[in-house]
Amino acid sequence: MTASLTRENSKGFVPGLPISDREDTARRLLASSARKSYDPVIEVDWDAPIPDDKFGMTPEWSTLYGTALWDELTDEQRIELTKHEAASVSGVGLWFEILLMQMLLRDVYGRNKHSSHVQFALTEVADECRHSVMFAHAGERLGMPGYGPPKYIHHLGRLWGHYFRGANAYASVMAAEEILDMMQRDFMRDERVQPVTRTVSKIHVLEEARHIRFAREEVTRRLTGASRTRLAIERVNTAVVVYFVVKSMIHPRVYTNAGLDRDRALAEAKGNKHHHDKVRKSGAKLMTFLDSVGLIGGPSKILYKKVHLL
Template sequence: MTASIVVSDREETAQRLLASSARKSYDPMVEVDWEAPIPDDKFGLTPEWSTLYGTALWDEMTEEQKIELTKHEAASVSSVGLWFEILLMQMLLRDVYGRDKHSRHVQFALTEVADECRHSVMFARAGERLNMPSYGPHPAIHKLGRIWGGFFRGANAYASVMAAEEILDMMQRDFMKDERVQPVTRTVSKIHVLEEARHIRFAREEVGRRIEGASWARLQFERLNTAVVVYFVMKSMIRKDVYANAGLDPERAAAEAKNNQHYKDTVRTSGSKLMQFLDGVGLVGGPSKRLYKRVHLL
């Protein structure tokens, strides 16, 4: 391994995270003003995060078209976040099923499930409030998720979850600060970022704990499984339907998005912290590198 992380006692970490949850948690049904009007002049997400930003097509689009596209992209991102939150809740409940329910570790895992349940409703409500389609991942990936979710085990479960959450986090940290963005997107992003900080800490320590001393064969499996999850999450983030639904030529838009160097650079820069962590615990190497490069994280 090229680096290491400090792994504190499992119960000590869980106790601190439970205390943090007690001090600061959010109810999206209260914190988000779901009745507020949707401004016509606000983007759905930070425009620099649009898959078409920096392309010739983006330069040709009117301001109204750019706003409409980013609303659809925001709804697509939220729907994938919702899909993965559901997989995460399944994994956590399976993981703690046979553990001591008096332990703080299990109690924080259950607290996280409660958080993720609220987040799922929040993501669904955000897409609905923007009056967007219910996107979600491609149907084939959705079906694979149902099967694959049953095989979440050990380090790969926590690494996969942490990676997916950090991908969403890296986008939402920009969304929540950007006054050009719809208020509903900003508030949803802020709630998710603040609460996910605890979840990511929990997952990171579990990854370090469970990967320690792994055999060569197991390490190869953990690497590949984590990379496959990241690959499909990144590929699912923006459905191609968004372009047609935003009134654009879908073929041209998809082609320009695929070759958009600005978007690739944004993903690579924003994902550097995640990749440093995965590399530090030994989860980057071999075939996994090719998958990370295909989604521009390396």
């Protein structure tokens, strides 16, 4: 069952997207999971050599691509930098997957465990558990140090994990997953990139497509009828999470560990218009969705602009 909705409703905000029946959606996603899921232990050739001439990720996604510093680097230095950047992205992805699993388990704790909705949520937890192990092993296989968000963001993640619920939690998770997805779609197709990065990216993109749909529909469903006050709170909360995730993607230690002048690298990355434009164009679909469900407006726009999504 699908109902067409508009924003005009005296009882509260109604997103400009159709809402599907929760159980129908879950049953379809469960069927998709049964048809096509991956075990990284088997699907990724963890014993394959790491080629010296392959980038850690698509070079155009490097925070320094297009800068004067990038032009000064040798091919070997560029490859080393992108390996560290790929490991940093994976480290942040792993951190957020763990938060996502906590949120899903809390959300279904009091629900009917026989429902397809809960069963898909548990299926997603199983997927995310495998993804977390996969990200950790990928960084290890590339010989990179363990990266993750800065300590203060890591601690803020604990608070988010305890207190955020409902639409905001799903919106934050969906947004973070889409940000990672928009990069990995390029990684998995790029023959210049390390085979391990390409395979890990492919598995994550294919399985996250189900998770993103699940989250999008939950956000749309849970915001139906939301008051202006609640929408204002949801907007800010979601934007704050997205802001911290994007800011955390590349740890400052990446530049030092890649043998670069950290201060100069940070300065050039901060002013890199090529990277800013790439983030904005790749995030257009995400921003369109957030706007359609009323999650862009007011102070949230400032945060999205700061991380170049608007």
